[in-house]
Amino acid sequence: MAERTAEILCIGTEILMGDIVNTNAAYIAKELAVLGICVYHQSVVGDNPDRLRESLDLAFSRADIVITTGGLGPTYDDLSKETIAAWFGRKLTLHQPSLDQIQRYFEKSGRTMTPNNRKQAMMPEGAIIFDNPNGTAPGCAIQQDGKTAIMLPGPPREMKPMFDNWVVPLLMKEQKQTLLSHNLHFYGIGESSLEDLLRDMMEKGCNPTIAPYAKTGEVMLRVTARADTAADAEALMAPALAAIKEKAGAYLYGVDVGDLQTAAVRALAEKGLEAAVAESCTGGYLAKRLTEVSGSSAVFQCGVVTYSNQMKAKLLGVPEELLQQYGAVSAQVAEAMAAGVRRLSGAPIGVAVTGNAGPAASEGKPVGEVWLAIDSDWYRETVPLQFFRHDQDAREYIRYLAASRGLHLIWKAACCCPSPQEGERHA
Amino acid sequence: MAERTAEILCIGTEILMGDIVNTNAAYIAKELAVLGICVYHQSVVGDNPDRLRESLDLAFSRADIVITTGGLGPTYDDLSKETIAAWFGRKLTLHQPSLDQIQRYFEKSGRTMTPNNRKQAMMPEGAIIFDNPNGTAPGCAIQQDGKTAIMLPGPPREMKPMFDNWVVPLLMKEQKQTLLSHNLHFYGIGESSLEDLLRDMMEKGCNPTIAPYAKTGEVMLRVTARADTAADAEALMAPALAAIKEKAGAYLYGVDVGDLQTAAVRALAEKGLEAAVAESCTGGYLAKRLTEVSGSSAVFQCGVVTYSNQMKAKLLGVPEELLQQYGAVSAQVAEAMAAGVRRLSGAPIGVAVTGNAGPAASEGKPVGEVWLAIDSDWYRETVPLQFFRHDQDAREYIRYLAASRGLHLIWKAACCCPSPQEGERHA
Numbered sequence: 001m002a003e004r005t006a007e008i009l010c011i012g013t014e015i016l017m018g019d020i021v022n023t024n025a026a027y028i029a030k031e032l033a034v035l036g037i038c039v040y041h042q043s044v045v046g047d048n049p050d051r052l053r054e055s056l057d058l059a060f061s062r063a064d065i066v067i068t069t070g071g072l073g074p075t076y077d078d079l080s081k082e083t084i085a086a087w088f089g090r091k092l093t094l095h096q097p098s099l100d101q102i103q104r105y106f107e108k109s110g111r112t113m114t115p116n117n118r119k120q121a122m123m124p125e126g127a128i129i130f131d132n133p134n135g136t137a138p139g140c141a142i143q144q145d146g147k148t149a150i151m152l153p154g155p156p157r158e159m160k161p162m163f164d165n166w167v168v169p170l171l172m173k174e175q176k177q178t179l180l181s182h183n184l185h186f187y188g189i190g191e192s193s194l195e196d197l198l199r200d201m202m203e204k205g206c207n208p209t210i211a212p213y214a215k216t217g218e219v220m221l222r223v224t225a226r227a228d229t230a231a232d233a234e235a236l237m238a239p240a241l242a243a244i245k246e247k248a249g250a251y252l253y254g255v256d257v258g259d260l261q262t263a264a265v266r267a268l269a270e271k272g273l274e275a276a277v278a279e280s281c282t283g284g285y286l287a288k289r290l291t292e293v294s295g296s297s298a299v300f301q302c303g304v305v306t307y308s309n310q311m312k313a314k315l316l317g318v319p320e321e322l323l324q325q326y327g328a329v330s331a332q333v334a335e336a337m338a339a340g341v342r343r344l345s346g347a348p349i350g351v352a353v354t355g356n357a358g359p360a361a362s363e364g365k366p367v368g369e370v371w372l373a374i375d376s377d378w379y380r381e382t383v384p385l386q387f388f389r390h391d392q393d394a395r396e397y398i399r400y401l402a403a404s405r406g407l408h409l410i411w412k413a414a415c416c417c418p419s420p421q422e423g424e425r426h427a
Numbered sequence: 428m429a430e431r432t433a434e435i436l437c438i439g440t441e442i443l444m445g446d447i448v449n450t451n452a453a454y455i456a457k458e459l460a461v462l463g464i465c466v467y468h469q470s471v472v473g474d475n476p477d478r479l480r481e482s483l484d485l486a487f488s489r490a491d492i493v494i495t496t497g498g499l500g501p502t503y504d505d506l507s508k509e510t511i512a513a514w515f516g517r518k519l520t521l522h523q524p525s526l527d528q529i530q531r532y533f534e535k536s537g538r539t540m541t542p543n544n545r546k547q548a549m550m551p552e553g554a555i556i557f558d559n560p561n562g563t564a565p566g567c568a569i570q571q572d573g574k575t576a577i578m579l580p581g582p583p584r585e586m587k588p589m590f591d592n593w594v595v596p597l598l599m600k601e602q603k604q605t606l607l608s609h610n611l612h613f614y615g616i617g618e619s620s621l622e623d624l625l626r627d628m629m630e631k632g633c634n635p636t637i638a639p640y641a642k643t644g645e646v647m648l649r650v651t652a653r654a655d656t657a658a659d660a661e662a663l664m665a666p667a668l669a670a671i672k673e674k675a676g677a678y679l680y681g682v683d684v685g686d687l688q689t690a691a692v693r694a695l696a697e698k699g700l701e702a703a704v705a706e707s708c709t710g711g712y713l714a715k716r717l718t719e720v721s722g723s724s725a726v727f728q729c730g731v732v733t734y735s736n737q738m739k740a741k742l743l744g745v746p747e748e749l750l751q752q753y754g755a756v757s758a759q760v761a762e763a764m765a766a767g768v769r770r771l772s773g774a775p776i777g778v779a780v781t782g783n784a785g786p787a788a789s790e791g792k793p794v795g796e797v798w799l800a801i802d803s804d805w806y807r808e809t810v811p812l813q814f815f816r817h818d819q820d821a822r823e824y825i826r827y828l829a830a831s832r833g834l835h836l837i838w839k840a841a842c843c844c845p846s847p848q849e850g851e852r853h854a
Contacts, residue, residue: 016466018456019640022449025471029445039443040478044452044469051467058485109815134818157820213446277732283718284711287732291710294786294822302738305704305714305730307723311772315729345738359721388536391561393584395721 004174005038006065009055011080012154013046015070024069024152024159031163035171036179036226037065047077056087060147065171070154072137074116081140084149085124088142092122095129098138105136130166134158141170180233181224182255184244185263187408189251191219197247201240208237210244217401218260253411260407261289261296267414268299268349275410276345277303278316278337280328281355281370285403290410302345306337312354316340329355329365331382334373342375349413350375351406355385357398367394370402374409379416381409431601432465433492436482438507439581440473442497450583451496458590462598463606463653464492474504483514487574494594497581499564501543508567511576512551515569519549522556525565532563557593561585568597604653607660609682611648611671612690614835616678618646624674628667635664637671644828645687680838687834688716688723694841695726695776702837703772704730705743705764707755707781708797712830717837729772733764739781743767756782756792758809761800769802776840777802778833784825785817794821797829801836806843808836 008028014020025042032039041062045051052071059066071080085092099121106113120137123129130139135158141150150167152159186194191214195202198221202210208225221244225236245252254263268275277286277300287303290296304315309328312318318336326332334352342350355370356362368387374380383405387398435455441447452469459466468489472478479498486493498507512519526548533540547564550556557566562585568577577594579586613621618641622629625648629637635652648671652663672679681690695702704713704727714730717723731742736755739745745763753759761779769777782797783789795814801807810832814825 014640015453016456016469017460018453018458018466021453022469026442026445026448029443031445033444040473040475041482042443042449042471046467048467055468134816157816157818157824160820161818213441279711282715283723283727284706284714284730284732285718287711288709288715291712291732291734292823292826296710297734300710301733301735302742303711303732303734304742305711305718305732306728307718307730308728311729315731315771344742389561389584391584391588393587396719397584399719 003038004036004065005040005063006032006067007059007063008032008039008042009059009066009068010042010044010070010154011047011052011068012044012070013077015044016046023156024154027156027160028067028069028163031168032067032171034179034181035168035175036177037171037175047071047079049079049083052080052083053087056084056149064146065148065150067150067152067167069152069159072120072139072151072153074114074119074136078119080151081122081124084142084151085127088124088144088149090125090127090142093125094118095121095123095138098123098129098131101131101138102136128166128170130162132158132162134161139166141167177226177228178230178233179224179226180230180237181222182237182241183258184221184223184241184252185254185257185259186219186221186248186251187217187253187260187404189219189248194219194221194248194251198244201243208240210240216397217404253408260404260411262293264407264411264414265290265293265296265299267411269295271414271417273349273414273417274299274301274345274347275349275351275413276301276341276347277406278341278350278352279303279305280307280312280337280353281357282353282399282403282406283307285399286351286353286406289403289407301347302341304341304344312337312340316344327363327365329363329369329371331371331373331384334371335375335382338373338375348376349410351410351413353402353406355398355402357395357402358390359395368398370398370405372402372405372409374413376413376417378418379413381412383409430465431463431492432467432490433459433494434486434490435459435466435469436486436493436495437469437471437497437581438474438479438495439471439497440504442471443473451579451581451586454583454587455494455496455590458595459494459598461606461608462595462602463604464598464602474498474506476506476510479506479510480514483511483576491573492575492577492598494577494579496579496586499547499566499578499580501541501546501563505546507578508549508551511569511578512554515551515571515576517552517554517569520552521545522548522550522565525550525556525558528558528565529563555593555597557589559585559589561588566593568594604655605657605660606651606653607657607664608649608651609664609668610685611650611668611679612681612684612686613646613648613675613678614644614680614687614831616646616675621646621648621675621678625671628670635667637667643824644831680835687831687838689720691834691838691841692717692720692723692726694838696722698841698844700776700841700844701726701728701772701774702776702778702840703728703768703774704833705768705777705779706730706732707734707739707764707779708784709780709782709826709830709833710734712826713778713780713833716830716834728774729768731768731771739764739767743771754790754792756790756796756798758798758800758811761798762802762809765800765802775803776837778837778840780829780833782812782825782829784822784829786822795825797825797832799829799832799836801840803840803844805845806840808839810836 127140225233227233337352358367554567654660764779785794
């Protein structure tokens with residue numbers, strides 16, 4: 001199969017000026033990789049027709065497919081369709097179904113459609129039209145002389161579903177082989193140590209390939225195989241997956257699970273368990289991440305953010321003596337908070353985080369000192385963490401990683417719970 | 428002054444493949460705009476010397492300054508310095524101070540320096556070296572024949588401080604004029620309505636310029652002036668700022684304040700007030716955002732996440748009858764939660780959020796129905812929200828915007844508090 005190449009060209013002065021982060025390019029690049037389409041260049045230009053034309057010349061000199069985002073809106077500086085259609089020697093014509101759709105969109109949201117919105121229904125002649133249920137600007141594709149231009153709207157919440165629903169099927173039509181991946185999620189091991197463990201496999205791997213991706217505080221390994229069918233790709237991957245689990249299984253918290261919070265919620269649900277959290281320095285971050293997961297209400301009833309010592313004592317029953325003797329940032333207080341929130345909530349698992357996320361030392365505890373504790377009948381652990389960052393993002397970093405550790409503790413407690421407790425609490 | 432132009436060239440297969448989002452480009456672009464340096468192109472290439480060379484040719488054909496990120500690390504595929512030095516006809520030589528610094532970095536973090544790390548201290552001959560206190564790879568700049576290449580490491584927490592400490596002074600040396608901005612933060616008005624209010628000013632504005640930036644659930648207006656001195660720039664901006672405040676001051680929650688949580692924390696601190704929060708559907712998001720702000724411990728003692736009805740009753744004293752009669756997602760329960768958390772914490776302001784963030788309807792309440800309430804002696808309000816999104820990101824969107832509304836309520840309550848309460852709670 002000939003290699004197909006695509007370029008991603010994001011159009012918008014707001015991206016160029018750095019006022020918004022270009023998450024669209026990452027989303028599209030990742031999806032194209034799954035389709036087995038190679039991307040060697042991404043670029044960004046402003047809402048400027050001359051530079052857009054030059055960028056198109058360049059992109060089509062290097063790739064078969066050019067995917068653009070942005071510049072499909074109603075205002076005078078939205079010129080993507082006009083410029084790209086002209087590049088292919090085509091005119092814009094009114095696409096009545098799109099105009100109807102835009103009118104319905106305005107009616108549904110109770111707003112009046114201003115005349116400039118009509119511009120969004122002017123589409124290149126002969127283009128494939130992608131309707132947009134999440135906004136007003138439809139997308140489209142022009143296919144001509146072996147070249148494909150795909151135009152998508154800028155807002156990610158409009159772009160992503162359009163990509164999934166229209167672009168993937170369009171590109172798959174010409175795709176013979178299947179590319180399949182599994183993501184293995186590791187916690188408690190660094191990227192380079194994991195690479196050391198698996199070096200042989202990673203170096204010799206060609207099909208499947210094994211690639212590590214460092215995420216904040218954890219590592220993901222993506223195993224990818226290419227074959228005629230999905231079943232063949234799975235068969236190619238099976239021995240590699242087994243070998244990775246044998247070598248690094250101790251750090252593996254999930255396959256294709258997405259993130260720690262999802263792994264924790266699923267593990268709790270499988271055992272019919274609930275967890276409650278008590279937070280100081282993370283200030284709600286742990287609860288926030290747990291409740292990101294839809295369905296978390298089945299495993300999470302209650303969290304408390306006790307930022308002051310007074311509240312640690314009042315809400316969680318942390319003894320004043322402990323707070324005075326050891327300070328709020330201590331093993332003893334973390335343990336008392338975990339036991340306290342378990343008592344308060346009646347949940348079988350209580351987790352607590354207390355620490356100093358900075359920027360200043362407090363009560364003699366340095367920035368970056370954090371204590372976590374987990375409390376249950378079958379599993380207890382107290383964990384010290386020490387972070388050494390002091391830059392402008394240190395506070396966010398420390399809070400995020402402390403919450404990650406809490407999520408991992410919950411996952412671990414659920415996994416090692418001796419027997420399903422279904423019915424005990426939900427009876 | 429001749430216009431100076433820069434291009435941003437991010438190097439890394441991880442960005443190209445979409446495994447990480449390119450936040451570096453946005454950061455650099457924004458900072459360059461402040462310096463008055465124009466950016467017309469951003470691009471991304473993988474760790475591939477041929478394509479990097481081509482990209483350099485192209486970038487320097489269009490711009491005086493090329494800023495790269497990534498490819499400075501210790502592994503064999505990190506080739507930015509090698510390729511860029513060769514492009515200028517220069518060799519790499521060992522930079523002993525950098526090697527010493529890398530060794531110290533390893534010692535400090537208790538790890539052993541492997542031999543491949545030496546590569547990071549090999550720098551282009553005659554380059555200006557940027558040391559890296561937050562990582563191992565130093566950055567550098569080559570200036571030759573009117574062209575400047577600036578090479579920065581890929582990890583944002585290393586790149587950003589290096590940009591601020593080294594690149595800004597380097598670029599400012601050649602900068603004659605000063606560019607100064609103020610960011611005005613608005614809540615409760617959409618971007619297009621704000622534009623309608625200020626259309627005259629925005630259209631005729633050239634120096635200062637007035638540009639709107641939509642953020643999720645709010646709008647920021649950036650007013651920018653260019654002048655010989657900062658004082659002159661301020662003087663140019665003053666009439667525009669006054670006019671904007673006159674026309675849209677009702678929606679303005681802060682100038683250069685950054686975000687709602689910072690505005691809320693500052694307003695509380697100014698009045699010597701505290702707020703406590705009770706959350707259901709936001710699951711800790713409101714507390715998490717408040718405690719992002721360093722110094723929030725002075726104004727925030729306690730938050731509770733009562734995800735279940737049982738916990739709403741037990742922790743906050745929400746009457747069972749209210750829960751049964753109106754359901755957890757109701758004005759009555761929001762008000763009882765706000766009053767409850769105020770009672771529980773002793774804080775003068777209590778805020779509550781309860782709603783359905785989806786993905787499924789519950790208790791007959793549709794996805795997207797949210798109630799907020801704020802309770803204090805001088806200000807009470809109950810706010811219904813209804814969101815109509817059902818896409819894959821709707822849960823995050825609803826939770827974020829509900830938390831934003833809570834932050835704005837706290838800010839409003841603090842601002843309209845009749846007199847400073849300093850001493851009452853902190854005595």
